[in-house]
Amino acid sequence: GENVEQHPSTLSVQEGDSAVIKCTYSDSASNYFPWYKQELGKGPQLIIDIRSNVGEKKDQRIAVTLNKTAKHFSLHITETQPEDSAVYFCAATGPTSGTYKYIFGTGTRLKVLA
Amino acid sequence: DTAVSQTPKYLVTQMGNDKSIKCEQNLGHDTMYWYKQDSKKFLKIMFSYNNKELIINETVPNRFSPKSPDKAHLNLHINSLELGDSAVYFCASSFGRGDTQYFGPGTRLTVL
Numbered sequence: 001g002e003n004v005e006q007h008p009s010t011l012s013v014q015e016g017d018s019a020v021i022k023c024t025y026s027d028s029a030s031n032y033f034p035w036y037k038q039e040l041g042k043g044p045q046l047i048i049d050i051r052s053n054v055g056e057k058k059d060q061r062i063a064v065t066l067n068k069t070a071k072h073f074s075l076h077i078t079e080t081q082p083e084d085s086a087v088y089f090c091a092a093t094g095p096t097s098g099t100y101k102y103i104f105g106t107g108t109r110l111k112v113l114a
Numbered sequence: 115d116t117a118v119s120q121t122p123k124y125l126v127t128q129m130g131n132d133k134s135i136k137c138e139q140n141l142g143h144d145t146m147y148w149y150k151q152d153s154k155k156f157l158k159i160m161f162s163y164n165n166k167e168l169i170i171n172e173t174v175p176n177r178f179s180p181k182s183p184d185k186a187h188l189n190l191h192i193n194s195l196e197l198g199d200s201a202v203y204f205c206a207s208s209f210g211r212g213d214t215q216y217f218g219p220g221t222r223l224t225v226l
Contacts (some may be wrong), residue, residue, distance in 0.1 A: 031212075036225055037216075043118075043204055043218050044157070046214055087155055089157060099162070100211035101159055107156070
């Protein structure tokens with residue numbers, strides 16, 4: 001079945017440094033890749049997304065890159081701040097079975113140390 | 115204005131009881147979802163409705179029954195609650211299949 005692997009499971013960085021989270025998907029039909037940030041006690045919030053016809057997308061300090069050949073996509077956060085501390089989830093979806101079901105990665109707990 | 119709302123936020127109940135969680139979205143979306151997040155934070159789809167039609171029904175015990183009275187509402191009823199049902203349940207919605215999903219704040223269910 002479809003699978004999304006996410007690494008690392010935990011990541012600690014110093015404030016101001018960059019953070020990179022990587023995901024690999026198995027379903028070659030996947031064509032949409034959102035990233036969510038989940039703060040303690042809250043629901044996942046979309047922070048950035050990318051479609052398969054684009055290789056990179058940037059929004060201020062956040063960027064996502066996609067390598068369709070290798071079936072990899074990554075989240076890059078620059079100039080990290082303490083408020084970036086949260087659990088981050090990647091997801092992949094596509095027309096497999098016609099349902100466009102989101103397959104989530106297992107999450108990365110990011111800690112930004114002040 | 116809350117886009118996707120869920121009630122209640124916390125639910126503590128005894129094993130064997132029946133309970134419901136309600137979800138409402140005011141985004142005008144056609145598709146709604148229920149997810150379960152376990153203690154390890156793993157997010158797993160349970161059900162999805164598109165225009166009140168069930169389109170995703172994962173391997174979920176039949177004690178769980180979703181109901182969509184209209185496009186803006188998707189409720190989850192759980193019969194004969196078990197300890198293993200303890201989790202956070204999230205509702206989400208999107209314009210259509212494959213579109214960006216927006217999540218509610220979650221309902222933390224604790225079964226004693």
